[in-house]
Amino acid sequence: MNDRFSLAxxxxxxxxxxxxxxxxxxxxxxxxxATVTVCSRKQEGVDEALAELKDHxxxxxxxxxxxxxxxxxxxxxxxxxxxxGEVHLLVNNxxxxxxxxxxxxxxxxxxxxxxxxxxxxxxxxxxxxAKQMTxxxxxxxxxxxxxxxxxxxxxxxxxxxxxxxxxxxxxARELGRQKIRxxxxxxxxIKTRLSEAIWADPKIEKIVTAQKALGRIGDTDELTxxxxxxxSEASSFTTGAILQVDGGMVI
Numbered sequence: 675m676n677d678r679f680s681l682a683x684x685x686x687x688x689x690x691x692x693x694x695x696x697x698x699x700x701x702x703x704x705x706x707x708a709t710v711t712v713c714s715r716k717q718e719g720v721d722e723a724l725a726e727l728k729d730h731x732x733x734x735x736x737x738x739x740x741x742x743x744x745x746x747x748x749x750x751x752x753x754x755x756x757x758x759g760e761v762h763l764l765v766n767n768x769x770x771x772x773x774x775x776x777x778x779x780x781x782x783x784x785x786x787x788x789x790x791x792x793x794x795x796x797x798x799x800x801x802x803x804a805k806q807m808t809x810x811x812x813x814x815x816x817x818x819x820x821x822x823x824x825x826x827x828x829x830x831x832x833x834x835x836x837x838x839x840x841x842x843x844x845x846a847r848e849l850g851r852q853k854i855r856x857x858x859x860x861x862x863x864i865k866t867r868l869s870e871a872i873w874a875d876p877k878i879e880k881i882v883t884a885q886k887a888l889g890r891i892g893d894t895d896e897l898t899x900x901x902x903x904x905x906s907e908a909s910s911f912t913t914g915a916i917l918q919v920d921g922g923m924v925i
Contacts, residue, residue, distance in 0.1 A: 678908040682707035685758040686905065687750065687803065689741055689795070690768030692719035694866035695816065695894045697726065699765055702898035703905065704730040708763065711754040713739040741768045741795030742787075751802050763905045764803045766796035766838075767816040774871045777829030785830050792834035797841055800856075804845075810853025814904045815842045816897075817858045819920045835860075839916055846914035855913040857904045862920025864892045887922025 686703050690696040692714040700710050704727065712723045712734060720736035727734045735757045740746040754761055770791040773784035800813050820828055821835030839858055846856040863882050865873055873879045873891055883889055900919050903909050918924055 675908075678910075679902060679906045680707050681763070681902075681906055684708045684762040684905070685711075685754065685760060686763035686765065687711045687713070687754050687761055687799075688765040688767055689713055689739065689799070691765075692716075692723035692736075694868070695861065695864060695897055696765070696767040697723055698894040698898050699767065699901045700734070701727060702895075702902055703763070704733055706902055706906070708905075709733045709735075709758040711735045711737060711750070711757070713737045713750055714768070715740055741799065742790040744798050747795070747799045747802060751799075751806070755806070760806060760808065761803050762807065762811045763814075764800065764811070765814045765816065765901060765905075766799060768795060769816065769818075769868060771828065771831045771868055771871075773830055774827050776827065780830055788830045788834050789837075792831070793837050793841065796838060800841075800845060804849055804852070804854055807852070807854050811855075812905050812909075813845065813849075813854065813856045814901055815839075815856070815858040817842070817860045817916070819860050819862045819918060819924050822860055822916075822918070822924050842916065843914050850913055855904070855909065857909070857913060857915045857917070859897060859900050859904070860916060860918045860920065860924075861897055862886065862892060862918070862923040864894060864897065866894060882923075885923050886920070887925065890921060892919065892921055 686708045691700045691712040724736045739750040817838045818835040820832040821839045824832045842858040
């Protein structure tokens with residue numbers, strides 16, 4: 675069974691992987707034997723991530739990318755293929771949540787930015803990567819419990835993540851015959867910079883953790899096992915699945 679979780683000989687791209695959830699997944703994939711391309715918008719972040727992953731030597735590569743710009747994603751894919759060959763694994767982890775407040779008061783700019791990064795980016799990059807997956811592969815979308823149940827003050831974010839779940843299902847339906855599996859992970863509250871507006875406020879944190887069966891916030895490393903399952907042959911008969919890793923928030 676251990677062999678089924680091995681990623682030896684597999685090449686992965688993980689977006690938004692210079693910190694938080696993405697960095698934890700990159701480390702986990704490397705430990706499982708994969709080559710990994712990490713990326714983010716800023717070179718400083720890429721450099722810091724490569725420094726943290728330096729023990730993995732030439733098996734990790736870093737590239738700046740803007741997931742809301744098609745040309746930038748094309749360059750990312752080209753660079754990863756030139757370095758490691760065909761891409762077998764894609765984790766669409768990059769996300770944003772620029773607006774926290776009532777949806778009726780939200781600016782249109784927040785809608786555009788959130789949907790561009792959280793939905794259009796994964797849509798475009800998945801298309802690019804899937805077309806070069808000549809012998810199958812795995813695409814993993816990082817959605818959210820906000821895509822399963824609308825979260826107050828996070829309406830736009832909830833819409834984007836719900837749409838990402840349906841994109842997962844649509845692509846899983848169409849790409850299965852090409853041996854490409856497409857699945858999604860829905861984290862609950864994880865202690866990252868993106869969710870800081872929640873966990874940094876003691877009152878809000880108390881309300882949110884009270885909704886969880888495990889009664890606490892999750893750590894970034896607690897999502898790596900789910901990603902490794904979907905990336906590896908351990909999930910060879912699994913596609914279109916939506917896995918909650920939320921501490922029992924949505925039951």
